[in-house]
Amino acid sequence: MGDRQRRAFERWFDRQGLPSFTVGVRPLTAARVLPPLVLISTWELLSTALDALQQGGPQAEQPLRPLQLLVLVALLVLPLLAARWAARRIDSTTSRTLPVVTAVVATAVAVVLAPYLNALMGNDFVSDVAGNIAATAVLVLLNYLGVGSLLAWSVREGLRQTTALREMTGRALPLFVLLSVFGFLAAEVWQVVSALDGSRFWAMAAVLTCAAAGFSATISFSEMKEIVASDYPREAIAALAHEADRPSGVLPNGDAHPPRRPVSRRERVNIVAKLALAQTFQAVLFSLVVFVFFVIFGMAAIGTDIIETWTGRVPQVAQVLGIEVFASWELVRTAAFLAMLSMVYFAASTSTDPKYRTAFYDPLSRSISLSLLVRDNYLARVRPPGTRRRRRGRRGGPPAVVAPADELPGQGLSQQ
Structure with a gap:
């Protein structure tokens, strides 16, 4: 089976909420971590905009109330829509550079730009950077383990x-x-x-x-x-x-x-x-x-x-x-x-x-x-029937390969 068809199988299992059905450890590529990065960067920008609207004080509270409500609704909706757009964009594009560039930009927005804008309003820059790094790492780890595809499927199926x-x-x-x-x-x-x-x-x-x-x-x-x-x-x-x-x-x-x-x-x-x-x-x-x-x-x-x-x-x-x-x-x-x-x-x-x-x-x-x-x-x-996987010779070595049972080391000795 070619790499393209194998990726098609793996994407299908991910959309079905069954990431554990795939064989082997999938690489931590930019395409897999892009949706959560886009989600958290969009959330950080909108929450920063909402904090900026609330800096006007009690005198500006009433005139800004409709705009605050609009930003609040956008804060609850736009990050999910942006993450969904990123996931669909990954499936449709054939470029390997676009996901990497988008992931780098989203990480910079979430980890650097949003804390810097919050620091201009009096917040602690170091604590915001540390918190955003931790949140980004948790989201990326969960998506790498397949939790993201499982949650996305459960939401779609629950609504369906x-x-x-x-x-x-x-x-x-x-x-x-x-x-x-x-x-x-x-x-x-x-x-x-x-x-x-x-x-x-x-x-x-x-x-x-x-x-x-x-x-x-x-x-x-x-x-x-x-x-x-x-x-x-x-x-x-x-x-x-x-x-x-x-x-x-x-x-x-x-x-x-x-x-x-x-x-x-x-x-x-x-x-x-x-x-x-x-x-x-x-x-x-x-x-x-x-x-x-x-x-x-x-x-x-x-x-x-x-x-x-x-x-x-x-x-x-x-x-x-x-x-x-x-x-x-x-x-x-x-x-x-x-x-x-x-x-x-x-x-x-x-x-x-x-x-x-x-x-x-x-x-x-x-x-x-x-x-x-x-x-x-x-x-x-x-893994065709009658095959076994060779174990890795050392930690961090090359990935396991599939070999026919009659070609495994020691097969002739065991038959003798």
């Missing part, structure tokens, strides 16, 4: 599975709202949430998020075992004829397909993570719906005097990146607490809902079966 989310929301949301609205109107809940400081509140959020992820991982593990143990369904094989975005030559001999290869532990973990992240993303979307509902309901039904009576202090106006919103921090924190509880409730309810399983897990199971079929053909070309 709107039917399953809509059906589950229609059944789970009324029941949860009916049970939690009494807690939302209880003074004790507001007192407990308002008494939490920043670190304890985020610790509570982390515990609830881990609980939801644990439920999703448990369900996904059982689904993974069924997918790996079952044979390829006809739907997966038939889908190859209609799959437009796939490598060429997946089934070279008509209906024949290569023999099944055992799924490694790393690949099993990748499948579980793929299923769990897709479900967790839908749980997050469900919790966002609950959060918006309780914020709107609280603004309409609970006044500031009632919040002051319940919490024992004057409500503070919430700010997002220095911009005031129309709700108090106490209302936002209480709504966020109930939203995180709803995320756990959603993740636990999906295990006992057959309609959600049919609408959500069945398409994912067919998709993973298709990916396993492509993987077998990919491995048959990279």
